[in-house]
Amino acid sequence: MPQGMDKGIKPAVALGRTLNLANVLKMLKASIRPLGLLGPAGVWLLLLMVLPTLLITELSFVPGLRPGEAIEGYGLLNYLRILEPTYLQVLRRSATFATGTTLLCLLLGFPVAYWLALMAPKRWRNLLLVLFILPLWTSSLLRTYAWITLLRPSGVINLALGALGLPTQSLMNTHWAVYIGMTYSFLPYMVLILYASLERLDLRLLEAAADLGANPRTTFWRVTVPQTLPGIAAGCLLVFVTSLGDFVVPTLLGGPSSMTISRLIYNQFLGVARNWGFGSALSMVLILMVSLAIALLLKYGDRNPEIYS
């Protein structure tokens, strides 16, 4: 780089130069601003995320660790135990709930976001968005209790159905109730992210497709969806990750067969088992599943970098 351009010199570039004192000082000086800005967040991340995760990783390799005990030996027993059918069943159930919720949110959320972004009157868009996001401002526990009031055999939905002479539903305490509760809880996230993605859709492409003879359905599948794929991936990831670890909805709305991985972890730490080693191993598996989901996002989410420009 030319001699005179010190301002904002990148440490990486400086390394290419001779390593005398002046250059090292320049390097440090240039790093101060980025470090100063990243410092608080970095420290926070380190202390509150990285260190606890490392601690849990360590504990997960201690078979049969009870709280308050000293660590006696390490082993893979906790992880091997997860491979037992009982616990694989729990993992499978959590993954099924999460996948089902994600698909439902996508199917319900995409039309809403499409309408909001492209077809709703412009004046009302922000208001409608806010109205959609409003439930997020209440506690998710309260929202789940509201669903209990709706879905109960003597609840509001059945009262309405009965008044209309229609057969009543008995969804309470079943897996369907869990899907309903979770989809309701996470739909706003999906809509918001899809809205952001659809909002920057270049409408000229749609017009061009129409000019070239595509009918609306072809345009949708071959132009709109590929363009919004990063948004879809991001929305699906967010909903998947949060519903995978959801504790409240399966516990309150699910029946006696709705043990999920978060509830299992809770039982290991605070239940009768008090096996912190096993609980830590389960937590690590949950982190692994989430990381897999993020990896998939990174693969499919960066399809067309040019649309970001």
Add this chain to the structure above:
Amino acid sequence: MPRRISRNSLLSRTSRRRFLQGSAAALAGVGLANCQRTIGEAGGTGETASTDAASDSTQASGTLHIYTWADYTDDELAAQFTEATGIDVKVDVYDSNETMLAKMQAGGGADYSLIYPSDYMVTEMIDLEMLTELDKSRLVGLDKIREKWKSPVYDPDNSHSVPYSWGTTGLLYNSELLTTPPTDWDYLWDNSDVLSRKMTMLDDVRETMGAVLSSLGYSYNATDPAELEAAYQKLLELKPDLASFKSFGWQDELLSGDLLLSMVYSVEGIPVSLENPTFKYVIPESGSSVWTDTMVIPTSAPNVDAAYEWINFNLQPKVSQETVERLFFATPNGEAMTMLSKELLENENLFPPEDLLAKCEGIAPVGEANALYDEYWTKVTSA
């Protein structure tokens, strides 16, 4: 030029896009944080352990910070105590012994001078050396405790604990809609078609497995794998007809008729039956669980003097009698019992007859078998 693009200037499109991206990220963050919070809330229903600021424990009789069950203290009791002794009371609540133990072991209980573990938890905490031995000379009124609790199994000679309340677990049912009343645990299995999806059992491993073990004639504290396997199979049979495993939140559904029968703790079931005679509480004949909750002083207590004052205050018969009348738990205080209203004294649910009480077992620690209980529970709730 395409119509839509020319309407928005480049600047407003970019900033609105940025705003939406930013708000999506912010809301996602808030939402995820919300999920974290609800984990704690859901574990404790609406009565979560509040995170109060540390009590000021430097003064000898300044503040007493107690950690207790939700139904045991109310504002009136705390007010009476403050009036009598001048010590302020701060109350935090928990809903399970394990939560309390986890918090104490993790170091979060350093503020508490008094906690209320149940019987089996007292034994465990004594083994873990978390409780101070009580100085009997400082306690007034221990002689008034009934015989049964003078030297209980979980803490011989009450060396570390003072019994505060006791109760049972039983079945609360809608006597109008159930033509034949339940008398024993087997009622659930025999009438599973009538009760299908309209009955709940407690969301507590030891209580529910214990009830099934009792119905098979085994002990609540069984450790034999064969017995536990039999109980597991029997529970699995019943499961399709269970609405859910609920320890709390059954009131609305029971009162509205969605549920016909719930397995409940006496402390919660008896008030419902007293308020509304349609609902009756029954202790199964083959024996249920009897629990005792105690007052203990942890070794990390900052204000031991105030703790002794509180214990002495609650041992006073008058205070005990008034609390029972307000909060409906059974007291082990013999003299307080004589002062209770006739209605409460004769309430067989609150004070079951001796022969039934003899069949009720206290839940004791089962050591290594805990892992087996947990595994069967996981199997039952995930099948």
